[in-house]
Amino acid sequence: MSLKQQLTEDMKNAMRGGEKDKLGVIRLMLAAVKQREVDERIELDDTQVLVTLEKMMKQRRDSVTQFEAASREDLAKIERYEMGIIEAYLPAKLDEAGIEALVRQAVAETGATSMKDMGKVVGWVKDKAAGTADMAVVSQKVKAALA
Incomplete structure (x- = not known):
């Protein structure tokens, strides 16, 4: 069964179970997927759906930070609750x-030697670890490896 x-x-189970909060979050996820399909005029596969859900997670992390700063x-x-629901559909994080280990492999395979090659290394890792690695952490590790 695909992620979509x-x-x-x-969504159907949440409707039957009367879980209004969970239903709302699932509808938000489906709406984001559908919006991307309409915008790009394509049918999203599981990898692309994961990218969309990762984007939603990032938005909520940013919102939580801002809401906490504003007391x-x-x-x-509410944002943390939504993050919990979205996270259930994402693969386990590395x-x-x-x-x-992935960064070391990327550096070896791309032949990166300096910070100029950071884009190649990050791109390689992004392809291999789609949805399973926090790209902010990946970026830090790549910088450390190439420094």
């Missing part, structure tokens, strides 16, 4: 050691 089909099934814990709580 899984979202649709979970709006009530709004931050740990620090896994990211470091």
Whole structure:
């Protein structure tokens, strides 16, 4: 079952179960996927759906940071709840050691020697670890490896 089909099934189950909050978040995810399909005039595969969900996670992380800075814990709580629902559909994240190993492999395969090659290395890692690695951490590890 594709990720999009899984979202649709979970939406139906949330409707049947009367889980209004969860239903709202799943509808937001499906709307984001559908919007991207309409904008780009393509049918999204699982990898592209994961990219869309990662983007939604990043938006919510940024929102939580801003809400906490503004002392709006009530709004931050809502965003954290949405992050929990979205996170259930994302693959398990790589740990620090896994990211470091991937960066070492990327440096070796791309032949990177200096900071000028950072884009190639990050691009390589992004292709291999789509949705499983925090790209901010990847960027830090690449900088450290090429420094």
